[in-house]
Amino acid sequence: MVLMKIRGVDKENPVSTEGHSRSITMASRRVTSSKQQNRVPENVTETILESISDGVFTINQEWQITSFNRAAEEITGVSRDEAIGRHCWEVFRSNMCELECALRRTMEHGKSASSSTTYIINSEKKRIPISVSTALLKDANNQVLGGVETFRDLSLVEELRKELDGRFQVGDMVSRSSAMKKIFTILPQVSESDSTVLIEGETGTGKELLTRAIHDLSPRKGMPFVAINCGALPDNLLESELFGYKAGAFTHATKNKPGHFAAAEGGTILLDEIGDTSSAFQVRLLRVLEEKEYLPLGAVKPVKSNVRIIAATNRDLAEQVRNGEFRQDLYYRINVVQLNLPPLRERKEDIPLLVERFISRLNHFRGKTIQGIGEEALHFLMAHDYPGNIRELENIIERAFILCSEETIQSAHLPIDLLPDGFKADSQGTLESARESSEIQSILEALKRNNFNRLAAARELGIHKSTLFRKIKKLEINLPEIDGRKK
Amino acid sequence: MKTALTVWGKWISPVFDSAQTLLIVEIEGKTIVNKQLVPIDSENPAALAKMLKKQNVSLLICGAISEYPARVLENEALELIPFISGDADKVLDALVHGHSIEPVFLMPGCRRGNLMRNKTRNGGNPPGRRCCRKHFQEKDS
CATH class of the missing domain: 3.30.450.20 (PAS domain)
Structure with missing residues (x-):
């Protein structure tokens, strides 16, 4: 029995249906x-x-x-x-x-x-x-x-839970592995330094996430962050995209267009797949790093630039230098601090943590309440080598989420490539038995509809009567005494 | 000019991160010439941003939004006016007539100062922060 006065209670009309109602009576007045x-x-x-x-x-x-x-x-x-x-x-x-x-x-x-x-x-x-x-x-x-x-x-409970988990987290990256811990430990100093950073790691290891974490921990936080995949653009286009162009620089260049360096002014730019760029482009990039200025296409006056450059590649840049595929001077200029992201197969202890994180995120977004992953399914995930790294694991979990209508993700929800041969055979066996059950059901229903007349049932099923008899024998269908031919 | 709003029935969807439907409107002068309701997968803001760019949508008006999707959308150089609430038709009406959306339709607890911190990928305050009157005057001229 509680009467809660919020503001100016109107005892006759405790809840106004008009906007900005000010009071509510939360209990009974039937009090002796x-x-x-x-x-x-x-x-x-x-x-x-x-x-x-x-x-x-x-x-x-x-x-x-x-x-x-x-x-x-x-x-x-x-x-x-x-x-x-x-x-x-x-x-x-x-x-x-x-x-x-x-x-x-x-x-x-x-x-x-x-x-x-x-x-x-x-x-x-x-x-x-x-x-x-x-x-x-x-x-x-x-x-x-x-x-x-x-x-x-x-919030506090979540923070404590993370600490108890013994996990390390920087930005959107989370890990338990010692290799990642080393990176996370030096990341604040690396971020603070404003030096150029080279990130090496296989595709799907989180190079862009790491760059974003560096940017967010740096004094440039709050300024723009721009990520460009250098490998996705041809040389000339890459140059105009990065440095911009002036009106008249080429046909249809009717007005000035600022490039990504201008967009990232004061902030950080990620040049992903730097190992895939041409030698000519590397020369221009070297100039930006050394002179802190660049020349937009068609411009005669260089533009000063205050952008932190982070380069990333999934190739071995040192090897490329040795093979003459990458300029040595640029390599030394960008390789001030080098961070190597280990592939997922070298930090498999992170798989349960990542799976939990993906499930939690998908639960939020899809409105599902999947509790976790079954022991056997997790075992199969741990045994996989992940050439696509974390991105591949994320896709596997997303696929399982679509198929899973139970509380936990099971082996049956995983792609068949992840399952061992014996398990695949079991799966096939299950399909076979499902087909047999379906056949038994169809035959029995057809027989019932035709008063157990075998010939009529075979006609309805679209098979020869001898095929029907063979199937009845093979599937061990027990038929009643009744025979459609008998009156 | 095309503008998109995350909607929930007649209202602006309260949370972008769990929004289900997008209303895409095409505005010419001070008239809405086309309206289209599109189901969306807000858990994949990158795909959504690409879809909006493909449809030539330049402005997205939504309710509360968390950092990650906001960053993804702004990185695609989309103008974003977040933390907007109320009747979607009234918000559209204000937009079409060049009236300021903020602060009239701003969610409680959100001051313009809070939102001014959002930068576009191109640096500076995104045009969506500007008064819509100014926005339209520029478009008209």
Whole structure:
């Protein structure tokens, strides 16, 4: 029996359906005189709500917020004055709002609901992990006034959980391997230094993620980050894309176009697949690194540049230098700090962690509740060599997510190439038995429909009667005594 | 000019990261000449950004958005006006008539100052931060 006064309670009309309603009565007034003596005073209830660390808000039947406690203000970053009267989804901004709203379930089915895997987005674009529970608000006559949602900030719990896991995390990269730990340890100093960095690693090892992490840890954070795949563009196009061009530089160049270096001014540029560039381009890039300036196509005056360059390649650049495929002077200029990302097959201890991360992310995005991966399926994943590295693992999990309708991902949800030969044979056997069951079913149904007349059933099935007899024998179908020919 | 809005029924979708539907509108002068509802996979912002570029959409208006998808969209040089809430038709009406979307339709707790930090890939504040009146004046001239 609680009466919660939020602002200027209108006791006759506790929940206004007009916008910006200011009050809500959360309990019954059917209180006997003796009970009234024990009732918690209104201001005490308000004090209690204000003192707890869980966020609490209430809504009316128009989904407008009618009360918003102090913790709710702190967790969401929205003040009470701004929140009250607004639709709850505008304030709460949870990934559940659109499809999985716990309050809507509660309002529709009248049952309390809770969820532990959700997040809200604050105005700083940060995802805040939360748990949620909801309940109905009813008046003294058991009439539904609206709903109440209680939510708990799990940010600290998440951080502690990560620490307990013994994982290392930088930016969007996560690992348990000692090779990655070494990289993560020196990353703050590397980021701070403003030196050119060379990242070597096979395709799919996370070179762009590492570059992004360096940028985000550097003083250039907040300035532009631009990633270019040099291998994807022909030489001339790459030059105009990177350095831009002036009007009249070539046919159809009707106006000046700034390049990616201009776009990244003050920030960081990633030149991916640097080993695939031509010798002529390498000369131009060397000039940018040495003189800190570049010449747009068709320009006569160089443009000063303040961009940190990070180069990445999936090839052995030192070997390319030895073979004369890459300029030695440029190699030494970009190889100030070298980071080698190990392939996934050399850090298989990360596979369970990465799988867990991909499942968690897909659960959020797809609205599923897959709990994890089965032991056997994980064993097969650990045995694979991953030529495509983390990207390949991510695709495998995404595929399994599509096929999985159970609580955990099982071996049957994995691509057949990952399964050992014996398992493949088992899978084929399963298909065979499924086909046999289907045949038995079809034959029996046809026989029943034709009063167990074999000839009529064979005709209906589109097979010769001797084929039907052979199949009945092979599939060991037990037929009843009844025979369609007999009256 | 084509503009896209993440929508949820009649409302701007509260969270881009879990949005299901995109409303793409084509505006000529001060008239909406075409409207199209497109189902989207918001978990793949890179594919979405490419689809928007392919359709010549230059401006995306959405609700709350987290760092990663915002970064991906801005890296594709899309103008992004995030943290917008309210009736999608009213937001469109304001846009078409060159009225400012911010702060009228800004989600509670979001000040323009917060949003000004977002930079486009090309540096500086994205044009989406500008008053829409100015945006349209530039387009008209």
